[in-house]
Amino acid sequence: MQTVIKNGTVYQNGRLIHADVLIEDQKIKAIGTDLTGDKVIDATGKLVSPGLVDVHVHYRDPGQTYKEDIETGSKAAAHGGFTTVGAMPNVTPVPDTPDLMKKMVQENKQKGIVHIFQYGPITKNETTDELPDYAALKKAGAFALSNDGHGVQTAQTMYLAMQEAKKNDLIVAAHAQDDSLFNHGIVNEGEKAKELNLPPVTELAETTQIARDLLLAEKTGVHYHICHVSTKTSVELVRMAKACGINVTCEAAPHHLLLTEDDIPKDNGYYKMNPPLRSKEDQAALLVGLLDGTIDLIATDHAPHAKQEKQGGMQNAAFGITGSETAFSTLYTKFVKEDKVFTLEQLLSWLSDQPAKVFGLKKAGVLEPGCPADVAIFDLEHETELKEKNYQSKGINTPFTGQKIYGATVMTMVDGEVVYQRGEK
Ligand SMILES: [Zn+2]
Incomplete structure (x- = not known):
């Protein structure tokens, strides 16, 4: 037919x-x-667009299917126009063995209604300093590596991980976060954190780890991808690294492009995400970074939670917001239609061909005969x-x-x- x-x-x-x-x-x-x-x-x-590509989603399946499962997560993706996604491995159990990875890939295929690429973890259980067998994970179906939700705390661990990833031709996609600097913070360090009397997050928690990783990436030659960059300094570091020929790419999340800490109306759990909403200056730097190619693509960090986990104040709410079903329309309305910061072509590129190209997802994100x-x-x-x-x-x-x-x-x-x-x- x-x-x-x-x-x-x-x-x-x-x-x-x-x-x-x-x-x-x-x-x-x-x-x-x-x-x-x-x-x-x-x-x-x-x-009429190529199906969009989102390299950063959380489907909570297995382990926390009361928040989301592969079927509902992929339905949400389809509702947002996404046809290819990259699923983060912070599920329970973390798919850090070939058997678990095979099972995960199989489940994605059986239950998902869009194409789901599966990340493997950088370290076992995402929180240890022990590396899984990358070659075996790749063979079992992992398309890239990420500990998203956690930063890799030990430089030596990241160094070894990058060496191994390079050998196996796998991308290391990092959630850059130094826990000692993050220090259980909630709101970006500044006036808003003071106003709400909530623990501040210094941008240094993100930027110092990016600086460290860029040097490790330079040494190892690995393809280092940074998840959800959120600060002006992060953008500057990536810009500098790219100019030096370091093999780095990065993504921005819709909420960091659309909102700042000033938009947090009151102590409301729906505004709690990690990294947190930043300053106007950071937001402006992200937009410039996209426009000049420092930031390669947009990814949602779709992070569903149950209603009760986000109600009440920010102190007790879980980190993260959903994104699959709102990304294209909110970005289009604000930045293409109203403010005319991007063209429609640029926005579509960051949401389709660019993520596919960066992650080597052949035949995704483009409309071409044969695809x-x-x-x-x-x-x-x-x-x-x-x-x-x-x-x-x-x-x-x-x-x-x-x-x-x-x-x-x-x-x-x-x-x-x-x-x-x-x-x-
Ligand atoms: Zn993350």
């Missing part, structure tokens, strides 16, 4: 063109004008409201609920099959 998506504005090769997209046998068959098929999807006035028919269709013309009842995730922990947005997802396809359609839950 042939399906044709007619008359859309299609994002292809960094450009927006008016075209039809023809799908056959789960693949893109052609992109052009006047294409015909057995089934027609009318995309007049809509944006899997992973497609997202967005409505850029009509305003809608982000509502809790529409979330597919088990987590409703996002401060963006209630916002008026453009860019709601109309339809998402994975391998030519519709996995999300607006109006159907």
